[in-house]
Amino acid sequence: MSSKSVLVTGAGGFIGFHLVNYLKNKGYKVRGVDIKEPDYEGSSADEFKLLDLREMENCREAVYGMDEVYNLAADMGGIGYISGAHASITYNNTMISAQMLKAAHDAKVERFLFSSSACVYPQHLQDVPSVVPLKEADAFPADPEPGYGLEKLYTEKLCEYFTEDYGFQTRLVRFHNVYGPLGTYDGGKEKAPAAICRKVAHAASGDTIEVWGDGKQTRSFMYVDDCVEGIFRIMRSDYSGPLNLGTDELVDVSGLVDIVAEIAGKTINKRFNTNRPQGVRGRNSDNTLLREVLGWEPPMHLRQGLVPTYRWIEAEVKAGGIERHIMPQVEPMIAAQ
Template structure:
């Protein structure tokens, strides 16, 4: 019989790629999303797939899935600064109430659950690169705290269910990930830079550009998540690309990639924006036999080709028709 998996946040960037991967691996996939930040367009290609069904639902409300369930991937959450600064209460609720609901569902179904945590649990780190045993440097009452603390609570309640109820849990600490299906207007570095280049605008750097990031291509990220779910390891694992680059250097790479002649302009760095971000993936190598395979040059070329296919209207605002099939209210 086919294994059945529930993927929340299925209409999101990462969630939609995970739907594809598990369908290709022979799973029956139930996607769930309330479209608060997800995009219906990301699931159009699955409308007629007999191994996929979709439930439009807010995970902060009671969740009922009929029949057996083998696995749950909890990827429902705003994931960009623009989103979680715009909807802070919903961000906190999906990390707390939503996670509680899904852990309860996993317990009832005797399913293994993997939650999508984030490198933001490390805050503006005082340890570099970041290892899983670093507890972080987070401003709990700052504007970014709604996301950072939602994810930190998410990890805590997940481990509580693991220890108290014996639930099979996995925690992926996801570092900056990019690729096709990212939203141009979500405020993250890569879609922001490519969007500005395609619109003929100057590239905007917040701060002096010396802050660093490490970018992981989506196919590598999905592979790491897949391996973690099926592994026997229950503690948090960093999933990301350790190749670090400054934002200024990355902006220059984007200008070269797009062949544009825009300038780089500088604006004030937002409060609590991390100055360094680089994963130590020693644990993922040891426990999962995983490390990224796709270099930034190749991954960025694929990503740029995707963004070039967007219409002029999509470069500024995405409006899509209803996702009609496979939907249960």
């Protein structure tokens, strides 16, 4: 048990919500901050502040009295969203990330964790589905995902400079596609596992759903419980360089649909739409360094984690009373980040 006070920004979102509950179970006193209320009831934060972290005075208010900061706040979503809003995403995330880092340093916070992304990796290393797993050192020479990935890579370096110049303790986590219950599953910002679960939940056995891309693009996916445990372990480690946090279980998007359909007990046909954004052709995590630093890596297999994820989304769809839509013309994304 710990007596430390910690701040989780982005606490109203998917990973932040789970992280707050995880830290509370560890005995921390937790302050949650977001620009919005939590998406779901049940946040166990000791206090929750509604603050726009694009403003420096709000960042200073957020970090006041805190021992550690888990900075998860970001403007983000699936590939359809991040590929269509480069200016706003880059501006918003630059303001949040840089000012939170500065405010935490000025407040003499003991440790600051920055949530980065696999989108920092060069696009030319991800141009075939049978991609070689990405190592942390592969980020340079740089060619990140435009906008979202560029800001993440830039802020990683800014954190490193604060450590080198000021001795400020920072931790850098590169997330690889997180999924699980309570994640966004509609509205345009959802990612592949949740979008597929939603579409399959709406469909009857034998129906056809639309899949963005040709279905051959590959990704690895990490269950949210593993994600928050990994975040905590990295924060507690003595390693300040970037670390991948993901699984190395590669699956293509067509196969992801098949797994969800099997869990649902349905026969699902697929219509592939290559006119939609689909991101890089392949992305997988190399966990060699993560295992060396932590002696641990995310253990949950994809099919195992998709069972509770699908059941939760299926229940949400049924509770919402939404009519069944098959292959709608205007539909949120079903691509992989």
